Amino acid sequence: MRFQDWSNPYPSVRAPIFARNVVAASQPLAGQAALRVLARGGNAVDATIAAAATIALTEPCSNGLGSDCFAIVWDGARLHGLNASGVAPAAWSPAYFERKHGHIPQRGWDSVTIPGAVAGWAALQARFGKLPFEDSLAPAIEYARRGFAVSPAVHRKWAAQADALRDEPGFAEHFLPRGRVPATGEHFVLKDAADTLERIAASAGRDFYEGATAHKLIAHAQAHDAAITLADLRNYQPEWMELLGREFRGYTLHEIPPSGQGIAALIALGVLDHLDIGARPADHPATQHLMIEAMKLAFADVHAHIADPRHMQVTPQEMLSDAYLSERARLIDPQRAQTYATGHAPPGGTVHLCVADQNGMMVSFVQSNYQGFGSGVVVPGTGVSLQNRGYGFSLDPRHPNVVGGGKRPFHTIIPAFLTRDGAPVMSFGVMGGNMQPQGHLQAVVRMLAFEQQPQSACDAPRWRWHQGLRVDVEAAMPASTVAGLQARGHDIHIGTGADMDFGSGQFIWRLGDPAVDGYVVASDGRRDGLAAGF
Template sequence: MSNLDYHVSYASHRVPVMGRNAVATSQPLAAQAGIRMLQQGGNAVDAAIASAMALTVLEPTGNGIGSDAFAIVWDGKQLHGLNASGRAPAEWNLARFAGLKTMPQTGWEAVTVPGAVSAWVALAERFASLPLTTLAQPAIDYARNGFPVSPLIARLWQAGYNKLQQQPGFTECFAPGGRPPRAGELYRNPAQAATLQKIAETRGEAFYRGELAQKIVASAQQHGAALSIADLSNHRADWVRLLSRPFAGGSVHELPPNGQGIATLIAIGILEHWDIGRYPPDSAPCLHLCFEAMKLALLDLERYVGDDDRLAFPAEHLLSDEYLQQRAALIDPDRAGDFTFGSPQQSGTVYLTTADASGMMVSFIQSNYMGFGSGVVVPGTGISLQNRGNGFSLDPQHPNVVAGGKRPFTTIIPGFALDAAGQPLMSFGVMGGTMQAQGHLQLALRVMLHKQNPQAAIDAPRWRVVQGREVMVESGIDRNVLATLREMGHLISVEDPLSGHNFGGAQAIVRDPQGFYVAGSESRKDGQALVC
């Protein structure tokens, strides 16, 4: 019998969907691409790859062929983590960016090696049952024949155009008629269709070593960028060991740095020391402790996290029981605090999730970082490039300082939870910059601790720690609770959930003990959860 609560609900017209196979993405046509693969005999990885490739066409405001990507896969027996984020060009160093206070946000000097294509290939080689050419077909069809642009994406597209129209290749690709597409208009990208076809037929070789790589590097050289053929050909996606913390009788699993998933685990560990489950999820005591735990976690994230290969100490040190108990002791249960980072002992984005009847589940995220990323599009290819280089620090003493061949700190993280028996419980993610680790914490609390069904957990009003004692919350939180939080010293600002990107976009699939899945999708966006 299910242990989820199907009676709790928040301000949304959506309901959880249930079936033996499930796909949840931020765009309905992308969700359907994944379902098509399952109906053709594919598995959850096939569905994830097809949806991810389709999203580069359907939601270019958040990702593209030049994105980075991460994944967590439950293969039916165990979890696997994949880090397909790219590294800095070999020629990058501090001297290259001398005189700047922060790394560039736009243009070629913000572009690191794109990793998403390597994620598709690595996942396909290890787990897929259908050919990559089959998985790419929905994306190719959408790019070649066009798709209608939704009102939400049209608004984001216009904002991206206003910011990036002068970047190389941007207008040619994303505003071919001299303006971005409007809501309800069909958009076609035949160049992207041809590129996706080449990637699928060569299993990524064209992108990293062949014809497409040559075009990427030629464009880089034309604009004085450092990216080289060697940088592309040397790229690899890495299978990595996951980090985890016990929680609510199960466990939460995140990829290790260079991502921010460790912040979710730090916050969870702190909250466990406060027995957070004794408070209702929308109460002032619960929210206060969550704010404080997240503040502590984000401070450690900012101070210590960069490329896992270059950290001053193993990331696990930030997750030790002794260290988390010390951090938890800093919290005053009645007052908002101002914290600094601790001292552990040295001992833009799209998210999707899929699951199939065999028991396989996938948590997958890919992103160009800030909207359309760098704004750079390689001419004639439809390849829009991320701006992950902006994630580096220019502080020579920081573990995330810019260096050639190094991965920058990245915001994008997939999440996964196991139950008390070590079996899959939930595949989940919350896209949206610094909201992601905070969103992971909120979904884990609601589903794992309070047994809310995934759609209710997604619809519930969210909060986001900003800086210091500043916290932004959605308007659905009770005004009396907000008054109490303000009395405790929190600087609360209230925002409409639909006014912007402040609260992210979630997708989640929960495995029911009876052998089927319960899926929910983001009601603040165009997302859709489908089952079959």
């Protein structure tokens, strides 16, 4: 598609960027780290690793060195999917948690699965990297050792979580210097993280899983009566996988398969393909109503069936079959909002970035602690803050997502990619818990069904379904749209980015030959997002 209209009908603080080597990231210092590596001759994967390691430091309220990550890579010939999410320690079982807690805790060591991000970076570098691993990690090491100024958006998220986490092991010592949250513009240094990153760089990531860092992690875990062992760390490996895809308007949307929730966007898009989604304008209440209902149907299936794929009782292919999606589409009443049986949708703490280079390599990458600072645990002497993905398991023995040793929990983070006739079109993502597939759906429909250019689709007012009939909408949503949704029975709550999370998107759209025509890049003004290139 060649966008004909580059105007933007929505209020925006961003403009589309056109260049041959490009990055879109939710944090500017991370984006600049990627540009530095590209300018030195690195490819899109080298630059992605640089941005991922940097943002683990500069946006610690969403991710860290103890996060998980997922990636989709176009290598110039085909797509590759990487699931670098952690598995449960071998000793975990429903009985373990029932005996110890009576539930799965949201914070602390017993919410931590094996962190996969570092192994994910190493796997990406080994398969696709052009520069030495040390070169990709150099910008992050510099920021860790010399420090950086805390941005307003990061300060707000930091401050919102600090009181609840200050008593978690290591949190206050690491993230509350001088006993408080660093102020906007205040200098923050992570010398322990710099040392850890240097060991990671020198060992191609293995130090984190079997070297000095691993031993520090396990010693701290044992001191807090956690089940994780050195063998759990040593045995961890990320997994390369084939992507799931669903066609819509001549394009194919690709998502990482379960245990992630990317299939939710594919289900919703498939449901809409059986409805007349383009009959009214993009912001018409009838259009938005159909998208909300399709998303609710998708989440009903996802929360009932998605887990580690080795334990699912329904296959993704069955959930994406035309016959099934047509049947689901018939459940939607175009004039009335409905409820569908589903689970509780958790909040999120995630970062997304995408990178593309002049040789045609494109990457979509997501990294996350799960819920903000994650477990709240920071291992002394390492700068490693740990995710809380274990909280995503169930204790219901009948559910495929029931906790078990070596299993991956249901996962929220999902990179995405768009192709047409097997050729690359767009790497993108929208971060933010269960907002991610909702953001994917809204952006893709706006671009493909209504031909909105990427920055317009990114800036357009969003909705976020939570549970039942409740739908949050941004304050910029047209009053006529809000009224039309309310008339259809939606329980509408109007908010702003400050009190409700509507995600943050990053988009890179290929315009033709990347060495000649390059790309157009869009980044979200709802965060510190940066779109840049050369």
